[in-house]
Amino acid sequence: MISLQLVIEVIGDGFFAAIAAIGFAIISNPPRKALFISAFLAAVGHGLRYFLMHAPYIEWNIISSSFFAALSIGLLALPFAKAIRCPAEVFSFPSLLPMIPGMFAYKAVQALAKFIVCTGYEESMIYIETFFRNGITALFVLFALVVGVSISIFLFPKLAFSSTR
Amino acid sequence: MTDVHNQLKEVSKFLSDYSTCLMAVGVQTSRIVRNTSRIARTYGLTVEMTVLLKTIVMTVWDSEHTHSYSAVGQVKPKGLNFEMNARLSQLSWECQDKQLSLDELQLKYETIVSKPRVSKWIVLILVSFANAAFCYLFQGDSISMIIVFFATLDGFCIRQTLMERGWNHFAIYIISAFVASIIGSTGYVFGWGKTPDMALGTSVLYLVPGVPLINGVMDIIDGHVLAGTSRLINAALLIICIAMGLSATLFVIGIETL
Incomplete structure (x- = not known):
């Protein structure tokens, strides 16, 4: 059922997501230890998302897959936070960065700009559709990511808030 | 007293x-x-x-x-x-x-x-590799990844330099999105690689303000709606700037849609 091809794809996806997470995390100057944890969490999260979106019989959409990927990142982040005495978001946020729907967001803006300059009715309907499809996907993925990652804080508030103690 | x-x-x-x-x-x-x-x-x-x-x-x-x-x-x-x-x-x-x-x-x-930040050269290299890896995640081929690497290298270098000179943030975002996407579009112009659209599309993604977006939604969920909304609006303005830089490239190169 789960082919070797899919396993290789998931691993490759996780590996490159880890590189992406390290690079996007380093912009916000994280502690050295947190950098490697965020790479690991990004690999797990992004790999899981790829699996949920592409595995046969699952094939979820991007929003619910992102939610469960973020949920797994949030839950895994807590024990690490306790171990190196850092707030969990220091490495859970960077590991979400490869999943941020940036491309959907700017495509929505571009569709809006094209809608203003185009004239025909058919054409403008296409751009309005593109705007809503991309914009709402971006918004929903963003909320799914953040809600997913913060569920662990609601489940274990004591552990989450005292991790830097 | x-x-x-x-x-x-x-x-x-x-x-x-x-x-x-x-x-x-x-x-x-x-x-x-x-x-x-x-x-x-x-x-x-x-x-x-x-x-x-x-x-x-x-x-x-x-x-x-x-x-x-x-x-x-x-x-x-x-x-x-x-x-x-x-x-x-x-x-x-x-x-x-x-x-x-x-x-x-x-x-x-x-x-x-007063602790110093990570060296800006390390940041530059790692961000470039990250964006190239990002191109892979969007099903770009290896030639597209190389194009994205150099696009990010130039775009981010310009962003760092202009930030040091204290330019306006929005101007910096438009300029570096434009430069990065101009280099990202070389795949189209010279016919390099099989996925030139992905090279062009991901070349500006290093600019997306991910952390403010996450923080904004987090604040709204926590009930600090005003702070959260202002963070989101700020991030949205930056994304509009990215779209402006990218659209300028599309106009110059003469590509209709991405």
Whole structure:
């Protein structure tokens, strides 16, 4: 059922997501230890998302897959936070960065700009559709990511808030 | 009477510095409030605060609720810094657990704040590799990844240089999105690789303000709606700037849709 091809794809996806997470995390100057944890969490999260979106019989959409990927990142982040005495978001946020729907967001803006300059009715309907499809996907993925990652804080508030103690 | 007032004044000054610094380095609002109140509690005081994007308003009360001191702190732009987030959060617990005096606290705060950032050359290289890896995640082939690597290298270098010169943020975003996408479009112009659309599309993604977006949604969920919305609007403006830079490239190259 789960082919070797899919396993290789998931691993490759996780590996490159880890590189992406390290690079996007380093912009916000994280502690050295947190950098490697965020790479690991990004690999797990992004790999899981790829699996949920592409595995046969699952094939979820991007929003619910992102939610469960973020949920797994949030839950895994807590024990690490306790171990190196850092707030969990220091490495859970960077590991979400490869999943941020940036491309959907700017495509929505571009569709809006094209809608203003185009004239025909058919054409403008296409751009309005593109705007809503991309914009709402971006918004929903963003909320799914953040809600997913913060569920662990609601489940274990004591552990989450005292991790830097 | 004057003793109480002096203590309130000193603590307020420190807390104002501390909380505006946390805001500047990109900490979510609920954590700012928690950390600041924790330090105030150590000295037997309570603090009430309103957190906005550019200012933090707070009133510090003594334990009997008879004397108070108010402070309005300006948030000075600093750039995201997760290390400072972690260290300053640890400091608030250390203050409570070891009952640090205000002078000790101030001293530790200064050492944390003056710590240098990661070398900008390391950041430049790692961001370029990251964006190339990002191209792979969008099913780009290896030639597209190389194009994206060099596009990011140039775009991010320009962004760093202009940031040091203190240019307007929005202008920086438009210019670096334009430069990165011009280089990203070489796949189209010279027919390199099988996925030139992905090379062009991902070449600007290193600019997307991910952390402010996450922080904004986090704040809204936590009930700090005003702070969260202003973060989201700020991030949305930057994304519009990215789209403007990219659209300029599409116009120059003559591509209709991406």
